[in-house]
Ligand SMILES: NC(=O)C1=CN([C@@H]2O[C@H](COP(=O)(O)OP(=O)(O)OC[C@H]3O[C@@H](n4cnc5c(N)ncnc54)[C@H](O)[C@@H]3O)[C@@H](O)[C@H]2O)C=CC1
């Protein structure tokens with residue numbers, strides 16, 4: 564077997580879209596000895612940032628910088644606006660806002676760019692895991708899955724207020740249906756549902772979403788049944804202190820995906 568490539572002796576140039584909770588955590592994981600980050604935000608600039616993070620004014624500037632890879636950590640609209648262009652330009656992308664792929668037109672544009680440029684785009688497992696098992700049994704004729712998302716009311720503050728609801732004392736059922744509908748309805752809370760849907764196609768997946776005052780973290784439950792057996796996964800994630808919708812493990816998952824993509828060239 565060939566030896567893995569040696570880590571780069573100089574910081575590697577990386578790109579990011581968005582610089583919120585996930586962006587800041589990634590910049591902390593891959594610090595100045597490892598990475599030089601070029602970051603595209605909505606405003607084209609941001610406040611106090613570490614010295615290895617530089618804003619770019621627009622997508623053209625990000626492409627011109629030729630980063631080794633770009634992490635999308637912004638939101639579903641950013642996937643639609645930028646990922647096809649980056650992939651078409653030969654720049655690999657890791658997508659956090661996987662829910663964007665629930666829109667078949669967006670998924671088709673990214674796939675077309677990939678076929679034309681032969682450049683990879685990946686979805687990281689993000690807030691959940693167990694996707695290897697799910698993918699293994701998904702093709703069995705009787706396979707079926709159930710996903711339940713339970714987050715504390717703080718993760719649902721705006722959505723509950725918009726519907727005049729409170730989950731401070733009792734759990735509120737917010738949705739039951741498909742992953743595609745769930746992630747388009749709640750784009751900042753249900754990317755995990757679509758990540759699971761991508762792994763389990765063509766097996767049917769039902770999704771339930773609960774704002775639950777009884778949980779302290781972001782709890783993701785996955786149940787799988789097939790002729791191969793039954794499996795249950797439960798992820799009780801610590802929410803980010805700065806964004807209770809986002810689990811802290813998500814940045815770690817994106818970092819692991821980036822290490823895998825760049826196959827040993829990151830320290
Ligand atoms: N796959 C998964 O399991 C998870 C996915 N996510 C996704 O990651 C996204 C980012 O999460 P956080 O960092 O916690 O959010 P955040 O709200 O802390 O930060 C988002 C950042 O992206 C910027 N932004 C938003 N839209 C943009 C656009 N169109 N162009 C450029 N910049 C844009 C915002 O200004 C902000 O700086 C979430 O919106 C969600 O879609 C989040 C958690 C888990």
Ligand SMILES: O=C([O-])CC(=O)C(=O)O
Pocket residue numbers: 690750751752753754755756781800808809810811813
């Ligand atoms: O971080 C989480 O727990 C999941 C999340 O926000 C998402 O799926 O969009």
